[in-house]
Amino acid sequence: MNKINTYLIPFEPKELNFNNSQLKNQIFILDEKKEGVNIWNIIRTDLLENPEIKKEYNKLELENKKLIFISSPLAPYGKYTMEDNIERTKKYTRELLLKHQNCIAPHLYYPNILNDFNFYERQLGLKFSLQLLELCQEMNCYILNGYISKGMYKELELADKLDIKVNKIFIKK
Numbered sequence: 001m002n003k004i005n006t007y008l009i010p011f012e013p014k015e016l017n018f019n020n021s022q023l024k025n026q027i028f029i030l031d032e033k034k035e036g037v038n039i040w041n042i043i044r045t046d047l048l049e050n051p052e053i054k055k056e057y058n059k060l061e062l063e064n065k066k067l068i069f070i071s072s073p074l075a076p077y078g079k080y081t082m083e084d085n086i087e088r089t090k091k092y093t094r095e096l097l098l099k100h101q102n103c104i105a106p107h108l109y110y111p112n113i114l115n116d117f118n119f120y121e122r123q124l125g126l127k128f129s130l131q132l133l134e135l136c137q138e139m140n141c142y143i144l145n146g147y148i149s150k151g152m153y154k155e156l157e158l159a160d161k162l163d164i165k166v167n168k169i170f171i172k173k
Contacts, residue, residue: 068096069133069164070105071156072142073149074116080144082116092142103140106132107151126151130158138165145172 072089076082089105096103106129114121129151133139139159141152148156159166 065102066137067135068101068103069136069139069155069159070096070103070142071139071152072105072107073144073147073152074107074111075149075151077147077149078145082111086111088142088144092140096140104132104136126154130154133158133164134162136164138167140167140169142169142171146170 070089070092072092073080073085074082074089076085086108089108093103093105093108106125110116110125110128114125116122116125133155139155141148141156143152156166158164
């Protein structure tokens with residue numbers, strides 16, 4: 001069975017000469033960058049018609065993708081309202097998605113369903129958010145003006161306990 005190959009190429013696929021018969025029917029999917037060099041998963045498109053290869057390809061796609069948990073304040077603090085915090089989190093989420101990085105920000109979702117000002121419902125939202133964190137391989141913690149909320153502390157503690165990589169992003173406004 002033909003395998004899906006990963007190649008190190010020091011240039012973008014659009015720079016390749018597609019008149020080359022070996023490259024004509026191939027899909028190039030950016031996997032990651034290592035030491036400044038793009039790593040591309042390359043697969044012949046005609047192979048995707050084979051169900052076994054399609055299954056292997058889909059499995060490879062899932063294995064190569066990491067899920068990033070977004071941690072940032074939700075509740076109002078200082079001069080920032082809940083709406084300000086939601087807009088900032090949307091911006092962080094959008095930036096990652098536009099970089100083709102899969103991410104989750106539960107505090108963009110749960111407050112639309114649960115009442116964040118009701119203690120029981122807030123605790124329920126935090127509980128489910130922490131369960132989602134357990135599924136992630138990485139966490140981006142956005143710290144605005146040095147502020148870390150109680151919910152963010154809980155997320156940081158769990159990430160530390162589970163040995164999840166944490167990227168602390170300090171923002172000054």
